[in-house]
Amino acid sequence: MMNNIENEIREMVSIILEVPVEKLTPDVDFFKDLNVDSLKAIEIVAAFEKKYRIIVPEEDIPKIRNLGQLIEYTKNIKKS
Amino acid sequence: MMIWDQEKIKSFLPHREPFIFIDEILAIEGTQKIIAVKKIEDSEDYFKGHFPGNPIMPGVLIIEAMAQASVILFSLDRPHIATMRPDYYLGKVKAEFLAPAHPGDQLIIESNKVKFLDNAAITDTLAKINDRIVAKANLVFSIQRK
Numbered sequence: 001m002m003n004n005i006e007n008e009i010r011e012m013v014s015i016i017l018e019v020p021v022e023k024l025t026p027d028v029d030f031f032k033d034l035n036v037d038s039l040k041a042i043e044i045v046a047a048f049e050k051k052y053r054i055i056v057p058e059e060d061i062p063k064i065r066n067l068g069q070l071i072e073y074t075k076n077i078k079k080s
Numbered sequence: 081m082m083i084w085d086q087e088k089i090k091s092f093l094p095h096r097e098p099f100i101f102i103d104e105i106l107a108i109e110g111t112q113k114i115i116a117v118k119k120i121e122d123s124e125d126y127f128k129g130h131f132p133g134n135p136i137m138p139g140v141l142i143i144e145a146m147a148q149a150s151v152i153l154f155s156l157d158r159p160h161i162a163t164m165r166p167d168y169y170l171g172k173v174k175a176e177f178l179a180p181a182h183p184g185d186q187l188i189i190e191s192n193k194v195k196f197l198d199n200a201a202i203t204d205t206l207a208k209i210n211d212r213i214v215a216k217a218n219l220v221f222s223i224q225r226k
Contacts (some may be wrong), residue, residue, distance in 0.1 A: 026223075036223070037223050038197070038199040038200040039171040039172060039200055039220050039222050040219075041195055041200065042195055042200035042201070042202055042220065043172075043202070043220060044182050045195060045197075046194055046195040049195065058197055058198070061197070
């Protein structure tokens with residue numbers, strides 16, 4: 001089940017960033033390695049919120065710097 | 081019924097003539113939705129060339145009107161940012177144009193908040209003429225404080 005969520009998130013981020021899924025390793029830094037700017041960041045957040053029907057608090061956004069952290073964040077939301 | 085005139089609109093928008101494309105605000109639903117009006121006049125300068133004898137409002141200017149309505153909505157949601165007079169940069173537009181807009185038409189523009197952050201925003205927008213949707217667009221823009 002969680003593998004499905006990981007794959008869903010990886011695919012979603014891949015489409016928004018126009019980066020092949022194989023390049024989206026868990027620790028590649030969105031901002032330093034993939035040049036994610038404020039526009040791409042808000043697109044990821046909006047897509048994530050729509051898919052999982054949650055609101056990501058604004059203060060949480062800078063803490064999510066890579067795919068691994070985004071997946072971990074999702075796991076914690078699913079638990080709560 | 082108008083709730084804001086253009087003078088009040090100018091207190092929220094940095095744009096001025098001839099590049100202000102919102103004439104009135106008809107409704108504001110909290111910080112979720114705003115409904116604005118652009119009255120398309122015969123005298124608009126761009127009709128001289130778009131097109132001679134066949135005036136049609138350029139689609140990019142409909143997008144501009146949608147973006148200006150979105151900036152007002154953002155300003156209502158984030159007054160602490162808006163009062164700093166930031167620059168608003170349209171970064172990404174996904175749009176469909178369904179029918180032309182002509183002189184004499186009244187463009188009703190709806191902008192709906194999708195996601196607002198201090199440095200970026202997304203809105204879903206519609207433009208209607210007589211209840212018919214003539215354009216729709218998803219706008220992503222960045223907000224840069226000076």
